[in-house]
Amino acid sequence: MKNSRQHKKVFTKALDAYFAGVYKAYKFVARFFKEAFRPPFHVGEIINQCYVIGVKSLPLIALTGFITGIVFTKQSRPSLSEFGATSWLPSLISIAIVRALASLITALICAGKVGSSIGAELGSMKVTEQIDAMEVSAINPFKYLVVTRVIAATITVPVLGLFCGFVALMGSYFNVHSIEAVSLVSFFKNGFATITFLDVGSALVKSTVFGFTIGIIGTYKGYNAVKGTRGVGQAANEAVVLAMFLIFVEEIVIVQMANWIRYF
Amino acid sequence: MENVESKTGNEAVISIRGLYKSFGEEPILKDINLDVFKGENMVVLGRSGAGKSVLIKILIGMLPPDKGVIKVLGQQVDKLSGKELDALRLRIGFSFQSSALYDSMSVRQNLEFPLIMNLKDMSKADIKQSVDEVLDAVGLTEKIDEMPSDLSGGQRKRIGIARTLILKPEVMLYDEPTSGLDPVTCEEINELINEVQQKYNTTSIIITHDLTCAKETGDRVAMLLDGQFFKVGKFEEIFASDNEKIRSFFNYNFIQ
Ligand SMILES: Nc1ncnc2c1ncn2[C@@H]1O[C@H](COP(=O)(O)OP(=O)(O)OP(=O)(O)O)[C@@H](O)[C@H]1O
Ligand SMILES: [Mg+2]
Numbered sequence: 266m267k268n269s270r271q272h273k274k275v276f277t278k279a280l281d282a283y284f285a286g287v288y289k290a291y292k293f294v295a296r297f298f299k300e301a302f303r304p305p306f307h308v309g310e311i312i313n314q315c316y317v318i319g320v321k322s323l324p325l326i327a328l329t330g331f332i333t334g335i336v337f338t339k340q341s342r343p344s345l346s347e348f349g350a351t352s353w354l355p356s357l358i359s360i361a362i363v364r365a366l367a368s369l370i371t372a373l374i375c376a377g378k379v380g381s382s383i384g385a386e387l388g389s390m391k392v393t394e395q396i397d398a399m400e401v402s403a404i405n406p407f408k409y410l411v412v413t414r415v416i417a418a419t420i421t422v423p424v425l426g427l428f429c430g431f432v433a434l435m436g437s438y439f440n441v442h443s444i445e446a447v448s449l450v451s452f453f454k455n456g457f458a459t460i461t462f463l464d465v466g467s468a469l470v471k472s473t474v475f476g477f478t479i480g481i482i483g484t485y486k487g488y489n490a491v492k493g494t495r496g497v498g499q500a501a502n503e504a505v506v507l508a509m510f511l512i513f514v515e516e517i518v519i520v521q522m523a524n525w526i527r528y529f
Numbered sequence: 530m531e532n533v534e535s536k537t538g539n540e541a542v543i544s545i546r547g548l549y550k551s552f553g554e555e556p557i558l559k560d561i562n563l564d565v566f567k568g569e570n571m572v573v574l575g576r577s578g579a580g581k582s583v584l585i586k587i588l589i590g591m592l593p594p595d596k597g598v599i600k601v602l603g604q605q606v607d608k609l610s611g612k613e614l615d616a617l618r619l620r621i622g623f624s625f626q627s628s629a630l631y632d633s634m635s636v637r638q639n640l641e642f643p644l645i646m647n648l649k650d651m652s653k654a655d656i657k658q659s660v661d662e663v664l665d666a667v668g669l670t671e672k673i674d675e676m677p678s679d680l681s682g683g684q685r686k687r688i689g690i691a692r693t694l695i696l697k698p699e700v701m702l703y704d705e706p707t708s709g710l711d712p713v714t715c716e717e718i719n720e721l722i723n724e725v726q727q728k729y730n731t732t733s734i735i736i737t738h739d740l741t742c743a744k745e746t747g748d749r750v751a752m753l754l755d756g757q758f759f760k761v762g763k764f765e766e767i768f769a770s771d772n773e774k775i776r777s778f779f780n781y782n783f784i785q
Binding site: 386389390393394395397398400401402403404409 | 615631632633642646647692
């Protein structure tokens with residue numbers, strides 16, 4: 266009897282903590298929207314952060330995109346050639362890359378590289394009282410650190426997504442060209458014949474949402490890091506895990522919505 | 530009110546009345562009263578965990594008090610709006626226990642940052658002049674282009690103090706300025722605190738558990754014991770006391 270009551274207590278405590286956490290996250294996001302539209306805008310710092318994010322993830326995105334293009338083409342070829350339909354390769358690959366792969370690959374790489382570094386950076390600033398130091402010298406740390414990084418991630422990730430899609434198509438062309446004599450122009454012509462505005466549009470919307478997610482989760486975890494050196498690692502780690510999880514959830518939701526529009 | 534002494538006819542720059550603060554069930558500060566007068570160095574002594582940092586964080590509005598009236602430069606800190614609080618904070622310098630230098634910025638950028646962010650219409654030449662001036666005041670002119678990670682603990686402390694001086698504060702709050710430093714460096718920091726008092730005519734609260742620092746920098750000393758000021762007065766007066774806890778604090782520090 267006593268035991269079960271204790272269990273119940275532990276359970277309600279965990280539930281309390283969960284809802285307190287959700288409420289805190291909600292307040293954080295609400296504060297972002299409140300402060301993002303009020304001057305000063307720290308444009309210089311936003312541009313600086315865009316640059317940092319781009320430089321940090323560009324090489325890895327290029328490499329991964331290119332390899333994905335090659336591998337995906339290579340693996341799809343046998344099943345298509347069974348039906349004698351290898352000429353469909355460009356359009357199949359384009360659909361896969363534009364609709365799903367490019368934005369997803371970019372988002373996952375950025376969650377790993379950018380999300381973790383934002384989490385660690387803000388986490389260590391929090392732990393070493395640098396955030397408090399801004400506050401006491403009348404500088405709004407939320408605006409200067411959080412708002413700038415979230416906006417930068419929201420802008421940069423879609424751009425990186427476009428770049429990733431382009432590189433992946435080039436990878437695919439590389440593979441196609443090594444087997445069949447297809448010119449780059451006819452490859453792209455063929456590939457884009459099946460791509461609609463909705464495909465590109467929903468991919469961009471998706472990337473934008475992913476970018477926002479990576480930025481807000483990284484800053485949230487870093488800004489609320491617990492004191493001590495463990496807090497920094499924890500913030501970086503949790504930022505990656507949570508951002509990746511949310512990216513998959515958002516992927517499903519946005520694809521579903523795009524399909525509703527498509528078949529409306 | 531028995532804790533509060535007053536200098537002749539001088540108005541208090543910092544005044545604390547009936548301050549209570551607790552975290553959860555645990556009371557940290559219980560009925561704190563204190564007046565600090567213009568140009569005075571007030572030392573707050575207390576053991577680790579006594580609530581010294583909490584006290585000055587309340588003074589600068591980083592933590593809300595549970596109860597009490599806290600006035601700094603004539604304004605009630607916990608009643609101010611965000612804008613008013615920022616305006617007040619520009620007149621107060623806060624030197625952190627951990628120095629809290631921005632580690633992604635060089636010494637120069639650390640010093641420029643508060644100016645660039647707060648005084649938008651200041652010219653480049655004026656900024657440079659202010660930076661040179663405070664660096665000179667803390668005696669580290671040659672370190673201007675180094676990164677904080679390349680500085681020693683004492684140098685970091687001094688740059689931290691320089692960064693707060695750059696806004697020409699009327700009030701300085703030092704959180705353990707000498708903790709973790711060797712005796713010679715401590716001595717330098719003590720001198721710096723006294724120089725700042727004279728040169729900028731600041732009113733200061735110096736939080737410490739270092740008795741040498743207390744003795745050399747403090748015009749008056751307040752002893753924080755069990756969440757209350759046990760006694761406020763001259764250094765010698767405090768330690769003339771035969772209270773058990775004060776004696777043990779005193780002995781322990783000097784044996785160290
Ligand atoms: N934000 C906070 N939330 C909860 N508890 C806190 C918070 N800040 C401080 N405390 C608690 O208040 C007590 C006093 O902390 P404080 O940092 O003021 O000590 P201190 O006197 O400055 O000690 P030290 O000399 O070690 O710096 C500690 O028990 C600490 O755990
Ligand atoms: Mg402290």
